[in-house]
Amino acid sequence: MTEAVLGVLVTEYLAMREVLLRFLTARLGDVAAADDIYQELFVRLKGGALPADLTNPRGYLFRMAYNLANEFSRARRRQDARDAHWTETTTQKVGTDTIADSTAADDALASKERLTAVMKALDSLPTKSREVFVMCRVQGLSHRQIADVMGISTKTVEKHMTAALKHLTLFLRSTEGERH
Amino acid sequence: MSIPTTTASETERLQTAAGWHARLETGADEWEAFTVWLEADPRNRIAFDAVDAAASEAVDLLSLTAPTPPPAARRFSTRAFLGIGGIAAAVLLTIVVRPDIFQPEKHEILATAAGERRDVTLSDGSTVHLNTNTQVAVTMSRGTRNVHLEKGEALFEVTRDPSRPFHVAAGDRDVRVVGTAFNVLRHNGRITVTVERGTVDVSADGVRTSVRLGAGDQYAAREGARTYQVAKIDPTIAAAWRDGRAIFTNATLSEVASDLSRYYGKPIVIRDAEVAAMRFSGILKIEDQLTTVRRLAALLPVVVAENGDEVRLERGAPPSK
Numbered sequence A: 001m002t003e004a005v006l007g008v009l010v011t012e013y014l015a016m017r018e019v020l021l022r023f024l025t026a027r028l029g030d031v032a033a034a035d036d037i038y039q040e041l042f043v044r045l046k047g048g049a050l051p052a053d054l055t056n057p058r059g060y061l062f063r064m065a066y067n068l069a070n071e072f073s074r075a076r077r078r079q080d081a082r083d084a085h086w087t088e089t090t091t092q093k094v095g096t097d098t099i100a101d102s103t104a105a106d107d108a109l110a111s112k113e114r115l116t117a118v119m120k121a122l123d124s125l126p127t128k129s130r131e132v133f134v135m136c137r138v139q140g141l142s143h144r145q146i147a148d149v150m151g152i153s154t155k156t157v158e159k160h161m162t163a164a165l166k167h168l169t170l171f172l173r174s175t176e177g178e179r180h
Numbered sequence B: 001m002s003i004p005t006t007t008a009s010e011t012e013r014l015q016t017a018a019g020w021h022a023r024l025e026t027g028a029d030e031w032e033a034f035t036v037w038l039e040a041d042p043r044n045r046i047a048f049d050a051v052d053a054a055a056s057e058a059v060d061l062l063s064l065t066a067p068t069p070p071p072a073a074r075r076f077s078t079r080a081f082l083g084i085g086g087i088a089a090a091v092l093l094t095i096v097v098r099p100d101i102f103q104p105e106k107h108e109i110l111a112t113a114a115g116e117r118r119d120v121t122l123s124d125g126s127t128v129h130l131n132t133n134t135q136v137a138v139t140m141s142r143g144t145r146n147v148h149l150e151k152g153e154a155l156f157e158v159t160r161d162p163s164r165p166f167h168v169a170a171g172d173r174d175v176r177v178v179g180t181a182f183n184v185l186r187h188n189g190r191i192t193v194t195v196e197r198g199t200v201d202v203s204a205d206g207v208r209t210s211v212r213l214g215a216g217d218q219y220a221a222r223e224g225a226r227t228y229q230v231a232k233i234d235p236t237i238a239a240a241w242r243d244g245r246a247i248f249t250n251a252t253l254s255e256v257a258s259d260l261s262r263y264y265g266k267p268i269v270i271r272d273a274e275v276a277a278m279r280f281s282g283i284l285k286i287e288d289q290l291t292t293v294r295r296l297a298a299l300l301p302v303v304v305a306e307n308g309d310e311v312r313l314e315r316g317a318p319p320s321k
Helices: A002-015 A017-028 A031-047 A057-089 A104-123 A127-138 A143-150 A154-179 B008-024 B031-040 B042-064 B078-085 B087-096 B253-261 B289-298
Strands: A091-094 A097-100 B106-111 B118-121 B127-130 B135-140 B145-157 B166-170 B173-177 B181-187 B190-197 B200-204 B211-213 B217-222 B229-232 B245-252 B279-285 B302-306 B311-315
Touching (some): A002 A017, A002 A031, A002 A057, A017 A057, A017 B031, A031 A057, A057 B031, A057 B042, A104 A154, A104 B042, A127 A143, A143 B279, B008 B031, B008 B042, B031 B042, B106 B127, B173 B181, B211 B217, B245 B253, B253 B279, B253 B289, B279 B289, B289 B302, B289 B311
Parallel strands (some): B145 B166
Antiparallel strands (some): B106 B135, B127 B145, B145 B181, B181 B190, B190 B217, B217 B229, B245 B279, B302 B311
């Protein structure tokens, strides 16, 4: 049964090459990275567990591509931050020479500061938005399920979720601004 | 020290990006429209990245919220356990122990009572989190690490050691691990394996092929049956018990009652078929039995009745909103 599902997905994967590459390029702003992820998608298809029944192979592949692209983008961002942080804090200039400085404590401090910032960002969310964010992203409930639990409409759940995301992003952006 | 100013149009852009993130993360199938939005302006991608980064950092932080570290689990020596444990222990030991004259093995039995939760660090550095009413037997030797989940539910965080595979046996299913975190539940003749990180292979006794699971995969099978299902789920749901919570998504009330009964001495009983078939989605904090059951009842048109032997859910007034 799983074999049949894999067959369907591989056929769809090949047929969707162009549309997936277009999506990934738009998502990452990088043709080479898009190509890498399109390849990686195949590896994951072959290696991972597959759903027993598949109603929407196209959506399934899009979602896999979306998740991989997000992972890639986060890793790229972390790497950039590390590189910037590294040259900023781990070297100092003596005359014209750049010399290395001790690092571990600085790194730990920076990541602790970051955690504090994220914590503050979460604390500053309005209660309803925070609840929706936690139920959805940490506990994995769907908007429908959250709507049922909270006794509100899915449209309102989506509104709270969007507000939470926007708030977190703006809050963290402002603390980043302070640091540089 | 300049705080970057976010202009009105940038705020709108962020709003749109946040909206996309809100919808796509919960299953919206709007990929073409999303592509078109990304292509419209390269700043859209940057805004979406900022939202995604903020969301994932917040989720990482929230997922870190560790449960209060409980004292080390009771450890019974094998002999002491045979003394008190009787037949169950004898059966279990014949399954798990493979005497090897050349390699000294280390056995231990870890157990929790109803309502109890414990974390145990094994000699290889792996951690076992035991949920309520659970019993596992651990056998460490130089070549393998074996754990038998006799009953209940446990979450494993396995230290990587490719030379010494880590096996978890539950009923007639075997889970083989290299280094990962995953949850195994054996309850009411069903075995459920949920992978949080890494990869595991699951096989049934007497079946040569195994199923490979990655992060977010949940494997479910009935003991004795060859068939199984694999679904994608958020593994934090299966691990919620570590924080003292139970999460249900569209479960029947009889499933909820059966799952909650694991935590308490008294069973939660439903006699009314209509009540048993009601659906429930939500999060319940595991507290004392009556508090937890009442909290559940408050969300549904049911009432709680109790006597010395059982807690009953019966049809009642609909909840007032």
